[in-house]
Amino acid sequence: MEKKKLQVQLAKAFSRNFSFNRGIYRLIPKLTKSIKRRSDHLIKKEQKLPIKIRKLQALLRRLPSHHKERSRIEGEYAKSLAGYRGENSIDYHLTPYLSKEFLVLHDIRLLKDEKNYFQLDILLLTRSYLLILEVKNMSGTLCFDQKFQQLIRTLNGKEEAFPDPILQIKKQQKNLRKWLLEQHFPDIPIYSYIVISNPSTILKTIPTYSENVLKKVIHAGALEDKIQFLSSRFIENIMTIKELNKLSRLLIKRNTPINPNLLQQFQIPFSEIITGVHCVKCFSIPMKKISGSWICMRCQHTSKDAHIASLQDYALLFGQTITNKDMREFLHLSSPSSASRILMTMNLEYTGSYKYRKYQLPL
Template identity: 40%
Template sequence: MFAGKMGINKEAKGEGVDIWMLKPCERPMKMLKLEALSRRLSASHPKQERIMNDLRKIRTGFNGERSIGKELKNLPKEYRVFHDLRLGYDGSRYFQMDFLIITRNYGIIIEVKNFAGTLYFDRTYPQLIRTKDGQEQAYLDPLIQVDVQKSRFNDWLTFHKFPSLPIETLIANANSNTIIRTTPGFTPIFKKITGKETLISKIHTLDEKYSSKQLTQRQSNRLSNTILQKNTPHNPDILDLYQIDEQDLLKSVQCPECSAFHMQYHWGKWSCSHCSYASKDAHIKTLRDFALLIKPNITNKQARLLLQIDSIDIMQRMLSALELPYSGQFKNRAYRLDGLIHE
C-alpha cells in the first residue's frame, strides 16, 4: 500500500540513505470504518453502543501509539521506523506489530499499551492485571505477545531469505501516570518495560549491546522495501463483522457543523435546513463513508441515491470535479474512491 510512495530507491547501488519514519502513524482502517459506521447509524440502533465502546478502545490504543511515535522522532535517521505492520507468510499466517525499528545492527519490536491506573505483571500466572477505580481486569501478558511477534518476525525473515538479525522486544506504556508493579523477585522484566519518557534511553542502551553490523546497506534497503511491499493492513468488512444490514445506514449528506442529516444541494452548495450552515464540499465525507462501509467505487446512479440528488448532470459534474480515477464509459462509469479515505 505504501511502497509506491515510500520505497527506497537506492537499493541497486547500495548507497546510504537518509530515512526515518518509513511507515508513519496513520489511523487504522478499522478505526476509520468504525467512525463512519457510528455516523451512519441512528443513535437508537441496537448495535450503536457496542460500536461506540469498540471505537473508544481502538482510539485509546491509537492515541497511545501516536504518543510513542512522537517519542521515536528523537531517534537518529539511521533508524527505520514502521508503525502498525501486518505481515504474513505461508499464505495466511499474519501477525501484527505496533512498531518495528530496523537498524543494520539489530531490530526492535515495540508493543504499545495506553492504560491508566496500576498495571501488575503477574509472573505466577503470566497475565497483566489492571486496577482502576477499584476494579481489576485481566489481559493477555504483553511480554508473551511481543515474544510471539518476535518468533513470527524471525520466521518471516527466514521465509524471505534475509540474514539472521538480532531482535529485541519492548513494552512501551504511553500513559505517564501509570504505576507498574510485578511479582516480587521478577524485577528483571523491567528491562523489557518502559514509559514513553525513558523509551529513547532504553533504545540507546540496546545500541551498546549490538555494536557490530549484521546487514549491508543493500540488505537493509531491501529489507525495508520488502516490509513496505508485504505489509497487508487489516481491512475488515465492518458491516459483516457487526452483522449490520446496508439498509440500516443513513443516506444523504451530514452537516459538518451540527451533524444533522438535513443538507440539500442548491446553486452549487450544500445548505443545512437545521442550522443554515453552507458548504461546497460537504458531500466528500459522505462519499468517503461509502468507500469505507460499502465498496471503494461508485457509479453516478449510486452517488445520486447516496447524496439524494436527482440530476444526472449535476452528479456528473460533482464527481468529475473531484478528479477521481475511473473505469468504464457513460452510464457504466465507476469512480474510484480510495483516494478520499485518508484525507
C-alpha cells in the same frame, strides 16, 4: 492543469481526518499532528490514522443514536483511538536517534502463513539489531501476572483481564525472525519491549516472576535509556546500509493493513445507515442542495463540495466502487444528471459504458 489542480483538491479533501460525534462527540481538530523534525524521511513508514479508525468514524457518523450496536462500536472506537494516540506519542522519544542507520516503521502487518498475519506496533531498524515496540496506552494499575499469563488492569475499583502482552511480544519476535530468514536477510539480534505510554499508569507484578516483567515492560520515558543500552551492547554491524534500506522497503511493500468490513462485523444492514450529505461543521444529516450549494438546516453552513466527505463515508462503509444510482440513493440526489455532474467534476477512474459505468472512489 485544471484537472491536476482538481485532483489535488479532492485528495486533500479525502485525507482530512477529524473526530466527531452525534450527541456526545464534538468536532475536534485532527487527532494528532506528525512531530516536525529535521529527519522526517528517516521515519520510513509514519503513523497515519488507520483505516479501521476511519471506518469506525464513518459508521458512528451514520448510525442512529439509539442503535443497539452503537455502544459496542463506540467502545471499539475508543480502544482503537487510544492505541493510535499511544503509538503516536512514542515518536517523541525516538527522534533523538533518527539517522540513516536508525529507521522507524509504524504499524507493520505481515503474512505469517497462508491465512494468518502478525502485527508490529513500531519496528526500529538498525544495522546491528532490530527492536520491536508493543505500545500500551492504558490507565490505572497494571499487574503483569506471569503465573497465569495475563494482564490485570484495575481502574476505578474494577478489575479487567487482558491477554499477556509479554507472551504476545515473544511470539512477534519469533514470527519476525522466521519472516526475515524466509526473505534471506542476515541473522540479526531482535529485541522487544512493551512500552506503557501513559506516565501515570502504575505497574505491578507478582514477586516470583518480577524478573521477566522488568526485562520486558517499561514506561515510555525509559525508552531512550534502553536504546542507548542496546546500541552500546551491539556494536557489530550485521547489515550494510544497502541491506537496511532494502529491508525497510520490503517491509513497507509487504505490509497489509487490517481493513475490516464493519457492517458485516456488527451485522448492520444498509437500511439502518443514515444516508444523505453530512455537514462537516455540526455533522447534521442530511444537508439540502439549493441553487448548487449544500446547506445545513441546523447550523446554516453552506458548502459547494460537502458531498466529497460523504462519498468518503460511502467508500469506507460500502467499498470504493459506486454507480450513478448508488450515488443518487446515498446523497439524496433527485436525478441521474445531478449525480453525473458531480461524478464528472471529481474526475474519478471508471470502467464500463455510460449506462453501466462504475466509478472508483479514493480512500
